[in-house]
Amino acid sequence: MARKSNQPEKKLLVIEDLRVSVEEKEILHHVDLEINPGETHALFGPNGSGKTTLLMAAMGFPSYHITGGRILFRGEDITYLPLDQRANLGIGLSFQRPPTIKGVKMRQMLEICGKGEKDPESMAQSLDFEEFLDRDLNDGFSGGEIKRSELLQLMAQDPDFFLLDEPESGVDLESIALIGKVIEGLLQRETITHEGKSRKELKRERRKSGLIITHTGYILDYLDADIGHVLMDGELACSGNPREILKTIKERGYDECVRCCVNR
Amino acid sequence: MGLTQEDKKALAKDAREKVATFGSDIDMDAFTPETDEHPYVEDISSFSQTEREQMLKAGVDLGAKNRSGTFVQKNLSVVHGRSSQEGMEIMDIEEARDKYNWLYDYWWKAVPVDMDKYTARAELHQEHGYFIRSLPGVKSIYPLQACLYLEEDNLAQDVHNIIIAEEGSELHIITGCATAPHVRSGLHVGISEFYVKKGAKLTFTMIHNWAGKMAVRPRSATIVEQGGLFLSNYVCMQPVGTLQMYPVTHLVGEESTARYNSILVATPGSEMDVGSRVFLKAKGARAEIISRAITTGGKITARGHIKGEVPGIKAHLECKGLILSDKGIIHAVPELEGHRMEVDLSHEAAVGKIAQEEVEYLMARGLSEEEATSTIVRGFLHVEIEGLPPELKAEMDRAVEISEKSLL
Ligand SMILES: Nc1ncnc2c1ncn2[C@@H]1O[C@H](COP(=O)(O)OP(=O)(O)OP(=O)(O)O)[C@@H](O)[C@H]1O
Numbered sequence: 015m016a017r018k019s020n021q022p023e024k025k026l027l028v029i030e031d032l033r034v035s036v037e038e039k040e041i042l043h044h045v046d047l048e049i050n051p052g053e054t055h056a057l058f059g060p061n062g063s064g065k066t067t068l069l070m071a072a073m074g075f076p077s078y079h080i081t082g083g084r085i086l087f088r089g090e091d092i093t094y095l096p097l098d099q100r101a102n103l104g105i106g107l108s109f110q111r112p113p114t115i116k117g118v119k120m121r122q123m124l125e126i127c128g129k130g131e132k133d134p135e136s137m138a139q140s141l142d143f144e145e146f147l148d149r150d151l152n153d154g155f156s157g158g159e160i161k162r163s164e165l166l167q168l169m170a171q172d173p174d175f176f177l178l179d180e181p182e183s184g185v186d187l188e189s190i191a192l193i194g195k196v197i198e199g200l201l202q203r204e205t206i207t208h209e210g211k212s213r214k215e216l217k218r219e220r221r222k223s224g225l226i227i228t229h230t231g232y233i234l235d236y237l238d239a240d241i242g243h244v245l246m247d248g249e250l251a252c253s254g255n256p257r258e259i260l261k262t263i264k265e266r267g268y269d270e271c272v273r274c275c276v277n278r
Numbered sequence: 279m280g281l282t283q284e285d286k287k288a289l290a291k292d293a294r295e296k297v298a299t300f301g302s303d304i305d306m307d308a309f310t311p312e313t314d315e316h317p318y319v320e321d322i323s324s325f326s327q328t329e330r331e332q333m334l335k336a337g338v339d340l341g342a343k344n345r346s347g348t349f350v351q352k353n354l355s356v357v358h359g360r361s362s363q364e365g366m367e368i369m370d371i372e373e374a375r376d377k378y379n380w381l382y383d384y385w386w387k388a389v390p391v392d393m394d395k396y397t398a399r400a401e402l403h404q405e406h407g408y409f410i411r412s413l414p415g416v417k418s419i420y421p422l423q424a425c426l427y428l429e430e431d432n433l434a435q436d437v438h439n440i441i442i443a444e445e446g447s448e449l450h451i452i453t454g455c456a457t458a459p460h461v462r463s464g465l466h467v468g469i470s471e472f473y474v475k476k477g478a479k480l481t482f483t484m485i486h487n488w489a490g491k492m493a494v495r496p497r498s499a500t501i502v503e504q505g506g507l508f509l510s511n512y513v514c515m516q517p518v519g520t521l522q523m524y525p526v527t528h529l530v531g532e533e534s535t536a537r538y539n540s541i542l543v544a545t546p547g548s549e550m551d552v553g554s555r556v557f558l559k560a561k562g563a564r565a566e567i568i569s570r571a572i573t574t575g576g577k578i579t580a581r582g583h584i585k586g587e588v589p590g591i592k593a594h595l596e597c598k599g600l601i602l603s604d605k606g607i608i609h610a611v612p613e614l615e616g617h618r619m620e621v622d623l624s625h626e627a628a629v630g631k632i633a634q635e636e637v638e639y640l641m642a643r644g645l646s647e648e649e650a651t652s653t654i655v656r657g658f659l660h661v662e663i664e665g666l667p668p669e670l671k672a673e674m675d676r677a678v679e680i681s682e683k684s685l686l
């Protein structure tokens with residue numbers, strides 16, 4: 015089934031003319047998006063514009079029906095590839111609203127995500143989450159705790175491509191710094207050089223990529239996203255420098271931001 | 279009490295035809311009432327490999343060092359009964375009856391002899407059963423274990439068990455009911471009367487490992503005195519023809535507690551009508567009933583009944599069912615009954631299929647659909663039981679694990 019795209023290994027993710035319906039209603043219309051290896055993109059857009067839908071469709075959730083277009087991952091057509099196989103290809107998603115699973119402990123979940131190769135204790139430590147290891151997964155977790163739970167699972171899973179759905183919303187100001195640092199690490203975007211490498215070298219070696227939904231943009235203080243996009247009514251209306259986009263949205267609103275984009 | 283031996287016999291005779299309130303009616307004459315005697319086995323290691331394996335599946339580990347005593351009844355003969363801890367008694371109920379005159383005071387005190395035709399039968403046809411007792415203030419180091427084993431096809435086994443935790447004592451028991459691999463059908467009527475005295479603690483784990491055409495009618499009741507704790511765990515995840523039981527605990531002492539946990543799995547052809555009920559009759563009494571039921575094609579009626587008779591009591595009932603096959607049925611019947619304003623009774627019941635959202639969540643982390651499903655089912659069956667000794671927990675976990683494999 016795997017079809018090769020025109021530029022095989024170069025692009026990490028290619029979304030072509032994607033149309034997605036949920037419950038018989040088309041949510042995404044003709045979305046195009048390309049992400050290169052090592053790049054992180056930010057996704058903006060008003061509530062209900064289809065941001066979560068785009069991530070869920072890219073991950074392969076069956077209730078998000080792809081009715082047109084295709085998705086390529088490392089050149090392979092994954093448009094109809096099942097969820098678990100996409101996860102095993104190296105795509106990981108942090109949920110905006112994950113379910114609770116009773117009787118399955120956080121610790122057990124981390125073992126599952128890490129295929130038993132990662133130590134839950136030390137991972138939890140890095141997110142100050144040790145005391146949650148023996149709780150049922152997401153059971154009664156607060157909004158901020160949910161975010162840490164999701165991130166921790168991704169840390170264990172260690173995908174190459176991260177789909178992060180509002181990782182910082184509902185997180186207190188102090189914890190944002192912690193979460194920001196962790197995401198920066200997961201996406202290999204540390205700017206502090208180590209092992210005597212220059213920033214340029216680090217960037218070239220960087221393999222991890224991401225697509226991050228954010229409303230506030232706080233997360234951008236911790237990692238420099240390469241490109242930003244605005245999703246409006248199920249269409250990608252604008253792409254550009256993420257900080258500029260955020261600034262325009264903050265100052266003049268989504269509509270104005272898109273208009274200025276179009277006129278440019 | 280006032281009832282003499284003769285009175286009880288007479289009541290039983292009158293109740294011989296009395297159809298039980300719940301469960302299908304069993305023609306008890308279809309089963310063989312008698313069989314050959316089995317000799318007493320002094321050395322526990324001389325049980326056959328098959329017997330040991332079958333018993334182990336029901337939580338009774340004949341090779342284990344961490345047991346304070348063992349009782350085994352094979353068909354209608356008690357073949358072993360010995361305690362290894364001072365102050366812990368485990369023996370043939372007949373032996374106990376000879377030894378202790380007072381035992382009659384406990385006989386049919388918790389369970390009414392004329393409850394139905396099964397209690398009547400146990401009075402009129404009873405062959406052995408076990409007596410387990412912890413003396414005042416004695417705490418069991420390791421649990422005691424008892425096994426009722428059926429080796430002959432189509433046999434009727436009618437036993438009467440009495441368990442007493444004397445004042446301030448702690449008693450932990452694992453009991454298993456098992457059949458030999460070739461046994462297909464049979465009848466098991468088991469009367470169990472539990473007495474938890476003042477300040478005593480009794481934890482009881484029962485694992486059933488029957489055969490596909492067995493008819494099983496346990497009749498159990500518990501009386502808990504002041505400050506006493508009764509903790510009962512029941513696991514039945516293997517095929518059974520028809521199983522009906524509705525054990526009851528009477529919390530008669532202030533600040534007494536009862537907790538029931540049941541795990542039921544009904545395979546195709548199995549019919550289970552199982553519940554637990556607690557009557558809270560004294561101030562400060564607490565009760566919790568938790569059940570998990572899964573059907574892969576069989577029928578389960580999961581009952582629960584909490585009755586608050588006095589002010590200042592608190593109890594909760596939780597009943598969850600998972601339907602893994604469209605051929606299966608789960609019927610949850612939770613009942614709360616308050617007789618005073620100041621009672622705090624609550625319940626939570628849910629029956630349905632596995633949540634697709636949960637399966638997908640796990641799949642997004644790389645699990646296949648089957649792996650995701652079994653992880654969720656395992657989580658569903660995993661109930662944390664407060665105050666359960668490690669040996670009892672280990673046997674429960676083992677029973678659950680064995681069955682899980684065949685479940686999915
Ligand atoms: N199961 C569903 N049934 C019906 N409509 C749905 C369903 N799921 C999503 N939608 C609709 O699709 C649209 C896009 O939803 P989506 O969750 O993608 O928005 P979003 O951009 O992530 O919004 P937010 O910023 O609020 O998270 C919304 O109008 C939403 O109501």
Ligand SMILES: [Mg+2]
Nearest residue numbers: 065066067110
């Ligand atoms: Mg969203």
